Amino acid sequence: MTMPGYTCSMKGVSPLRTIFFSLIILLAQSGATYGGLLIEFEIASNLQQRLFQPPTEIDNDPLFSPTTVATFYRQRSYRPYWSHQGHVTPTAHSFLQHLGNVINDGLEPLDYHLLQLTKAFSSPRKDLLAEEVSRLEILLSDAFFHLAFDLQGGEAPQGATWSLPAPKRIADSTLFEALRREEPHRLLQKMRPNHPDYAALRNALNDYRQIATQGGWSQLPPKILQIQEGEGVHHLRHRLAASHDIATAEGPEHIDIDLKRAIRHFQKRHGLPPSGEIDEQTLTELNVPITERIRSILANLKRWRQMPRSDFPARYLLVNIPGYRLRLIDHGRPLLDMRVVVGRPERPTPVMQAMMTHLVLNPFWEVPTSIATEDIWPRLIGNPDYAERQGYHVVNGWDDEREIDLATLPTDTLDVAELPYRLRQAPGPANALGRIKFIFPNRDNIYLHDTPERRHFSQLRRDFSSGCIRLEEPLELADALLSKSQGLTRRHLEQRLKQGNNQKIPLSEPLAVYLLYWTAFVDHKGELQFRQDLYGVDPEPSFKRVNSLGVKRQQPLMGGNHL
Numbered sequence: 001m002t003m004p005g006y007t008c009s010m011k012g013v014s015p016l017r018t019i020f021f022s023l024i025i026l027l028a029q030s031g032a033t034y035g036g037l038l039i040e041f042e043i044a045s046n047l048q049q050r051l052f053q054p055p056t057e058i059d060n061d062p063l064f065s066p067t068t069v070a071t072f073y074r075q076r077s078y079r080p081y082w083s084h085q086g087h088v089t090p091t092a093h094s095f096l097q098h099l100g101n102v103i104n105d106g107l108e109p110l111d112y113h114l115l116q117l118t119k120a121f122s123s124p125r126k127d128l129l130a131e132e133v134s135r136l137e138i139l140l141s142d143a144f145f146h147l148a149f150d151l152q153g154g155e156a157p158q159g160a161t162w163s164l165p166a167p168k169r170i171a172d173s174t175l176f177e178a179l180r181r182e183e184p185h186r187l188l189q190k191m192r193p194n195h196p197d198y199a200a201l202r203n204a205l206n207d208y209r210q211i212a213t214q215g216g217w218s219q220l221p222p223k224i225l226q227i228q229e230g231e232g233v234h235h236l237r238h239r240l241a242a243s244h245d246i247a248t249a250e251g252p253e254h255i256d257i258d259l260k261r262a263i264r265h266f267q268k269r270h271g272l273p274p275s276g277e278i279d280e281q282t283l284t285e286l287n288v289p290i291t292e293r294i295r296s297i298l299a300n301l302k303r304w305r306q307m308p309r310s311d312f313p314a315r316y317l318l319v320n321i322p323g324y325r326l327r328l329i330d331h332g333r334p335l336l337d338m339r340v341v342v343g344r345p346e347r348p349t350p351v352m353q354a355m356m357t358h359l360v361l362n363p364f365w366e367v368p369t370s371i372a373t374e375d376i377w378p379r380l381i382g383n384p385d386y387a388e389r390q391g392y393h394v395v396n397g398w399d400d401e402r403e404i405d406l407a408t409l410p411t412d413t414l415d416v417a418e419l420p421y422r423l424r425q426a427p428g429p430a431n432a433l434g435r436i437k438f439i440f441p442n443r444d445n446i447y448l449h450d451t452p453e454r455r456h457f458s459q460l461r462r463d464f465s466s467g468c469i470r471l472e473e474p475l476e477l478a479d480a481l482l483s484k485s486q487g488l489t490r491r492h493l494e495q496r497l498k499q500g501n502n503q504k505i506p507l508s509e510p511l512a513v514y515l516l517y518w519t520a521f522v523d524h525k526g527e528l529q530f531r532q533d534l535y536g537v538d539p540e541p542s543f544k545r546v547n548s549l550g551v552k553r554q555q556p557l558m559g560g561n562h563l
Helices: 016-031 034-051 066-075 090-105 114-122 131-152 172-181 186-189 197-215 231-242 257-269 280-286 290-304 369-380 384-390 473-485 491-500
Strands: 006-011 127-129 315-320 325-330 335-345 350-363 392-397 400-404 422-425 436-439 462-466 469-471 504-516 521-524 526-531 542-544 553-554
Touching: 034 066, 034 131, 034 526, 066 131, 066 172, 090 114, 090 131, 090 186, 090 197, 127 131, 131 172, 131 186, 197 290, 197 521, 231 257, 257 280, 290 422, 290 473, 290 521, 315 400, 325 473, 335 473, 350 473, 350 491, 369 384, 369 422, 436 473, 462 469, 473 491, 473 504
Parallel strands: 006 127, 315 504, 335 462
Antiparallel strands: 315 325, 325 335, 335 469, 350 436, 350 504, 392 400, 392 422, 521 526, 542 553
């Protein structure tokens, strides 16, 4: 993009004393000419007039942060930042180019005044009026502060499924000072997540947009489920080639070894059993349009920006909630990988991070009030045998450990919603936590645990818990955490479990635990993976901005040539 320099023409000077003396100092320091000083003075005067009461829009283009823009220029005594003596500076040129590239982050460049700015920068006119330069100054500054806000997380996620703290944003005053020392586009680059997975997902977004510009892929008909040869196989090859699951669409019109391998590759990338056969679940995933896949990538790029900016440690546990899997990661490589059961949509597992401190063998289960009220008390009342079989005990309260005989309660008049008691389940084969639980203290009281309910692990969709994470192989995890650091192998743990008593085992060092929600991600092998949006929390595919003054704007997600 070529951008000619501009010269500001004079239309008279406003007698603004503060600005005048500030610019006199600037003149002495920079060696500016007297004519240049007058141009700077007129622009500054116009900026002060425009920002005395910060405008909500410029030429019908709503401003995102007018108050911040006004404060920025007031602290500069209204000296222009993006222009010098009426000429747009190289700093402004570099920033405008950066704005066009934010599409690679899944952001919409049009949200940052790109249309107006590009039009103004491309004007053949060489001389702009002071009011036109001040207008450009405001638009460029608003675009910068808006983009800085979005790259640092944007609006915080709402709802029960997100318990991560917001990323720490750079204070406006710090940002103002940084702009004096560093180029804006370099500051913005530092605001992006620096994790390689974010960069990999940005690359995947670019790849899928390229696929979209080439036409994406066609829908496959239901009859493909029965086809083993012929034209249907030809269409299947083209579909898998479009998403890079097979190297080429050329090949025989029957399902051969290469095509089966490609089907398995696709199935693995979408969390399906790698059978190598086209079943209904595989066909459903094959027929998800390219635009929906791009939307998933956009949603997960945004999640990365909404996460705290602290680096992942060398060793940590990661649960991908919609992927129903837990991995123990060590220096970027998975040491352990197992299936998990997560919270069902009405009781979702929250996105969170905490430090695991210990595990408990033969745990008691202190039943949360909501589960006790909705699920267990209705079964207990009038059925004391159920309580005995399942190992439930009634305790007087959360601060009173005295047990109460269930038979003494007036069950015919009890209101389960108002009960002051709590329920505790003793260790044993019926205990909902199984034989072991892993504790990482958090406000949501979420933990990892064993379970006597094993049948759910064989299912493709595994959202059956009340929020906690049920583990397919809890003893494997315990062995991985304790065998090297404390000499407690699986055999030792089995021996302790047989004793039947409740035991707490501290970890030698706390371990970071991440419960995250990735519906699109790049795995450690560089493969782009997709998972279904279990809780329906992927953002809608449109860009809606509501600024602090209540001005609402909407731009298309992938309009024009941005697909």
